[in-house]
Amino acid sequence: MSRLGVLRFPLAALFALLFTASVGPATAQPSDATLDEVDYGQWERLGGATLSPEGTWMATPIRRVNGNHELRIHHTRRDTTRTVAFGRSPAFSADGQWLAYAIGMSEEKRKTLRKQEKPVRRKMGLLNLATGDTTVVPAVSDFAFSDGGRYLAMRRYPPQETPDDMRGADLLVRDLQAESYTSFGNVADMAWQHEAPHLALTIDGMTETGNGVRLYDAATGQLQTLASTPGDYTGLSWRPAEDDLAALRTREDDDWQHKTHVVLAWTGLNDGAPERHQFDPATAEVFPDSLRIVDYRTPEWATERERLFFGVQEREAVKPDSAQADSAAADSLEEYGPAGVKVWHTSDVDIIPRQEVQSEQDRQDNYLTAWHLGRSGDARWTRLGTELTEDVQVLHGGTRAAGLDQTPYREERMFGPVYHDLYAIDVATGERERVAEKIQFFEGPSPNGRYLLWLKNDQYHAYNLQEETATTITEDVPVPVVDVDDDHTVEQKPPFGIAGWTAGDRSVLVYSEYDVWRIAPDGATPERLTMGRADSVRHRYVDLTDEAPGEPDVIPRNAPIYWDLYDEWTEEHGYARASALTGTPERLVWKPKMVTGLTKADSAAVYAYRTEDFEDSPDYFRAGPQLADGRQVTRTNPFQDDYAWGRSDLVSFRNADGKKLQGALFYPADYDPEKSYPMITYIYETRSPQARNYLVPTREHPYNTTAFTQEGYIVFQPDITYRPRDPGNSAVDAIVPGVKAATEAAAVDTSRIGLVGHSWGGYQTTFTATQTDIFATAVAGAPLTNMVSMYNSVYWRSGATDARIFEISQGRMGVPPWEDMDAYVANSPLHHIESLNTPFLMAFGTDDGAVEFNQGVEFYNAARRADKQLAFLVYDGENHGISRQEKNTVDYRNRVLEWFGHYLKGDEGPEWIQDGVPYLEQVEQQDEQQSARAPR
Secondary structure, eight states: OGGGTOEEEOHHHHHHHHEESSOOOSSOOOTTOOOOGGGGGGOEEEOOOEEOTTSSEEEEEEEETTSOOEEEEEETTSSOEEEEETEEEEEEOTTSSEEEEEEOOOHHHHHHHHHTTOOOOOEEEEEETTTOOEEEESSEEEEEEOTTSSEEEEEEOOOTTSOTTOOOEEEEEEETTTTEEEEEEEEEEEEEOTTSOEEEEEEOOSSGGGOEEEEEETTTOOEEEEEOSSSOEEEEEEOTTSSOEEEEEEEOOTTBSSOEEEEEEEEOTTSSSOEEEEEOTTTSTTOOTTEEEOSSSOOEEOSSTTEEEEEEEEOOBOOOHHHHHHHHHHHHHOSSOSOOOOOOOTTOSSOHHHHHHHHHHHHHOOEEEEEETTSTTTTEEEEOOOOTTEEEEEOTTSSEEEEEEOGGGHHHHTTSOOOEEEEEEETTTOOEEEEEEEESEEEEEOTTSSEEEEEETTEEEEEETTTTEEEEOOTTOSSOSBOTTOOSSOSSOOBOOEEEEBGGGOOEEEEOSSOEEEEOTTOOSOEEOOOOGGGTEEEEEEOOOOOOTTSOOOBOSSSOEEEEEEETTTTEEEEEEESSTTSOOEEEEEESSEEEEEEEOSSSSOEEEEEEETTEEEEEEEEOTTSTTOEEOOOOOGGGGGSOOOOEEEEEEEOTTOOEEEEEEEOOTTOOTTSOEEEEEEOSSOOGGGGGOOOOOOTTOTTOHHHHHHTTOEEEEEOOOOOTTOHHHHHHHHHHHHHHHHHHHTTEEEEEEEEEEETHHHHHHHHHHTTOOOOSEEEEESOOOOHHHHHTSEETTTTEEHHHHHHHSTTOOOSOGGGOHHHHHHTOGGGGGGGOOSOEEEEEETTOSSSOHHHHHHHHHHHHHTTOOEEEEEETTOOTTSOSSHHHHHHHHHHHHHHHHHHHHOOOOOHHHHTOOOHHHHHHHHHHHHHHHSOO
16 A cells, blocks of 8 residues: 555544544633734634535635634534644545545745745545545545545646656546555546546656557446547546547647647447547548647537537648748848837727737637537538637537627727627537627526527517527516616616526526516516515525536426525525425525525535624534524634624715715724724725625735724725716715714714725725815725826736726726816816825835826825825835735735824824835835844
8 A cells, every 4th residue: 555655544543633522712812802913823714615415524624814724524413523734625425425635735835845846746635434534645636536436536746857748647546445546657637427437538648659548447447448549638528427428639730830639539438339439620521721629628518429519720831941941031131130019009909918918818719619420421510600709609409509799899899898799500500690789798598598598778588599589578577677776887787687597498587686587488477486675685596406417407496495685784694495486485594694605415405504794703504404403513713702802783874965875884892882982994885795794804904804993993884886977076975974974873083084995995095085184094005096097098907908997897987088078187086186185195016907006106296296295105016906925915004004003093103104214224124124034
């Protein structure tokens, strides 16, 4: 066993190392003590829960602030927990007997290995859930159970000295019943067949001679070679729930740039006499030399084995030697070589920076193609895509496809929404019919491929592919199916969406603001399934179904249905259950907390869901079908009881337009209503749902609400809504009355109120500080300050233009500046600099990819000229979030606390706040800090 590099732990050793009855407190602090920064490291973030098939076990990743992450394996009916340091990616076997998981390492160890030029490699753990025995296998890059759960494939890492383009590595297959191993060498990819212990492998060795596709029968030990022609093999793809397999093999061609691929397929692999199929672009009839088969798109089977889909792309011929020589001679005449120039042109639909960002994706764009197996010598094919701007989706069954083509609306996409024409495509012939023009929201095909559904002019439309007719299906729904209250300046308001379709494509479930409507695809007699509007409780379908591979995903009509519930005014969450689709929903769980993540075990009526609140650390509960009998399984951050903690509440108010809004109000950890507290107002857009979120304290977030409350601040986060072309004033008209309502609800010292926001929140902070003097100070991270100049900037993260964001997205301006310059000026903080009477802190990274760094420079220089009190923190090389280097993130967070401490608590301000720091003095301070950190 040692030859395979496998380590075993006996049961007693496992329990000594991994077993804990409960998570005890990390420190012993008096219950009225507030947090200090040294306490932050122990705090835990709860990851998603994975249930074992019968629901007896639950695995939950834990990420700690200090980086000491772990995986916790809980018994859902007993208070026992097994803990694996740096465990992640848990996977239960289908028979519920085993749990496999990856094992990482600390960041410090990763850094050490990189410095030593040693490989960073994960381990894999395997836990026997019945006995508690565990096995740790070193250097496992990925793993997968067979469909029945008896076998486990573990792929290791390629040898360190192998070339980067060689992907072959050792593979171990363990028979979990017989406790035996089978090993393979040079395995690049692996894929288990559904419902059979057959493992497909691609082999990639030092030379192509031994490469190929192998099929291993784990039950019999038989190894079969399916392909052995030299080349690189990729793209393993089983037909769902069947014994048909596909793969790609490279084909080099010296006459053409870029390699092409041969598509290979085997049908009936379980029959003992499988049939082999091959689509070779070099020999296929009527397949142009200018096309190549790409490996960017993995081959995909139709529901029936008669069709297989792959991607093709244009390619260019290699230049003849004479042409290359002529080109080289021309280049030699240039004294300095090619210039470093890019041509930007007003005809560019996507500006050059966007094209640069998208260049890799553009290189991978391809046309979907259908290969018709078994016809005309396996060479018959149909190209389904006609434009690279087209997205083609094959419908269930594989005989029809839907195509979305945005080519006709490329110019409109430059500054407006992305529109498409919708096509129905015959897969056998490639013939297409346009069924809808200029649509923005396509909800996709029905599960069985009978209908196409889209939204246009505030209504849903269904196209019957058999009858070739379109019907408006929501005309008789008495409430809007689009969000008419959405305040973005767009012609088509976004839909609330759909839940899905019932079996046989008989009906579609469409959402309104609060309810769910069942509608036949001919639009006849819409039926309301929920009654949420009466008490303003939103109902949404929870998909707990588990379809077999290849089966359509449908909503059951005669099985219990679960609904997710949410009240936006009370921020209550929960779940309801109906005995059938048309049954009356019965509330099962309903709490003034976040209640999320409902999931079900695969083979038992065991459910789990998660709850949290600002003062209640997130945890999962195990329950039966009625959910009300939930039993707490996880216990995160139990040491919170050793500290004083704040609480949250909701505050209602009306903005200047009379619209009802609310905000989240957070009280200090040691709140005493008889005292008076400073308040920090944090803004963005809709913030009231944060009242129910648990926020882990950390130094790596400069505006951490929990940290603020631990520092003795009340924190208020109001909701903001917007009028068209008036975002700045809209924000002021919500923030000011919101703050007034907060001061009436809590013991706030109205002379000590601060304002803070980042990005869009930073913009609103900056603008608000020029419009009102109710704030003692303000802090803005990466704010846009001049709407006129910002409109013409580039959003460097994506390479897109900011103009589109201003017109139809967050800016809500609707038009360019030259069509309404007054509105742009009126909503630009820079143009109100003379009214800034609030001490102001601004921060930017010089490499900000979202808001131009020069936006900060403009406001800084304007403030200097207008003789205003402003400090400008500039972080060299930082991006939008000031998070590239931890030292910068922590520095910014500390300076925010120092700034608020000075202006809201009366602390003595350090030199940088009072008078700034000369450049040479800053350099000397940094040199001193660096010397102090240097090893002695």
